[in-house]
Amino acid sequence: MPLNIEKIKEFLKSSSLTENEREEFAALLSHENDSELEPIVELFGEDPLWIKKLYDNLVRKQQAFAGRDKDAWEAIMKDEEGALSTME
Amino acid sequence: MFISEGESNVDSQLPQAESGTPLEAEGGSSENATEAEGEKILDPVQACREEKKTLSEKMRGQKKKVQLALAGFVLMSTLGSGFFGAQRAEAGERKPEGTKAEERMDVINQQAKEFLRQVIKDHKESKGTYSQKKIGARDMMTLFIQTHGAGGVEALKGALQYPQISNDLKGPALETLLFLLQQYSPHK
Numbered sequence: 001m002p003l004n005i006e007k008i009k010e011f012l013k014s015s016s017l018t019e020n021e022r023e024e025f026a027a028l029l030s031h032e033n034d035s036e037l038e039p040i041v042e043l044f045g046e047d048p049l050w051i052k053k054l055y056d057n058l059v060r061k062q063q064a065f066a067g068r069d070k071d072a073w074e075a076i077m078k079d080e081e082g083a084l085s086t087m088e
Numbered sequence: 089m090f091i092s093e094g095e096s097n098v099d100s101q102l103p104q105a106e107s108g109t110p111l112e113a114e115g116g117s118s119e120n121a122t123e124a125e126g127e128k129i130l131d132p133v134q135a136c137r138e139e140k141k142t143l144s145e146k147m148r149g150q151k152k153k154v155q156l157a158l159a160g161f162v163l164m165s166t167l168g169s170g171f172f173g174a175q176r177a178e179a180g181e182r183k184p185e186g187t188k189a190e191e192r193m194d195v196i197n198q199q200a201k202e203f204l205r206q207v208i209k210d211h212k213e214s215k216g217t218y219s220q221k222k223i224g225a226r227d228m229m230t231l232f233i234q235t236h237g238a239g240g241v242e243a244l245k246g247a248l249q250y251p252q253i254s255n256d257l258k259g260p261a262l263e264t265l266l267f268l269l270q271q272y273s274p275h276k
Contacts, residue, residue, distance in 0.1 A: 003266075003270070005266065020255070023254070023255060024251065024254065024255070027248060027254035027255070027257075028167045028249070028254070029163075029167070030248065030266055030269075031167065031245050031248055031249065032163065032166075032167075033270075033273050034270055036163070039155070039156045039159035039160065039163075040156075040159070040160055040163065042156050043153075043156040043157060043159075043160050046153060046156070050157070050160065054160045054161070054164055057160075057161060057164045058164040058167055058168055061164055061165055061167075061168030061169075062168040064130060064168075065130065065132045065135075065168050065169055067130075068129045068130045068131075069130055070129060070130040070135075072130075073130050073135055077139060077143075080139075080143065080161045081143070081146065083157065084143070084146075084147055084150075084154055084157055084158060084161075087150075087151075087153055087154045087157060088150055088151070088154060
């Protein structure tokens with residue numbers, strides 16, 4: 001049975017991310033224990049648009065962390081809550 | 089591992105900060121939290137914990153897709169936080185009061201980066217087959233892990249967060265490293 005990270009790499013191939021973005025995203029996700037990636041595999045399987053959403057979310061968070069920008073972080077949290085509440 | 093409909097078990101699914109990873113190497117959250125309160129400076133470790141806690145509570149009882157999305161958002165936080173820790177380490181920042189264990193981990197982290205850079209170089213120059221490269225990588229990586237123990241595993245994971253390493257480590261070397269990290273992961 002393929003590892004979750006391998007399933008994710010397959011999903012990434014069909015995403016709108018550039019090749020570099022795909023490689024970067026897969027490399028970062030591969031840091032996690034494979035079992036922790038199960039919900040990500042499910043999410044990408046249900047709706048591939050989540051690949052781009054989560055990648056963009058990651059980049060925004062990296063930028064907030066790098067700049068230690070609490071306001072930017074709070075804006076991200078607000079957007080996340082908004083996105084989740086529309087799914088309820 | 090699946091999430092049941094209408095049941096929040098996001099906490100149990102989300103990645104935890106592990107000893108020695110850049111995420112935790114950022115230091116304890118309490119002192120930074122105090123700093124953040126007055127100066128609007130983001131503490132990545134604290135921020136990730138708060139996000140996990142508050143969003144998990146708000147989304148408790150929601151449908152499965154919401155739980156999956158939440159798990160994804162929180163996972164992105166831990167990944168982003170790890171990247172930030174790695175960036176600071178690359179810039180040469182040090183903790184003000186490093187313990188001996190932390191200093192030793194810094195050395196192993198540095199060795200892991202240099203080790204993977206050497207692996208990348210060797211694989212580019214090697215004319216062996218895919219299988220031969222895998223065997224070579226396995227032997228080298230196993231030796232590194234056995235030499236440094238659990239700290240070595242964490243250091244290799246941390247080293248993978250550097251774009252100049254993660255972008256160049258491909259094929260048999262990457263495949264072998266991921267396999268070994270799985271094999272030696274304490275969560276396994």
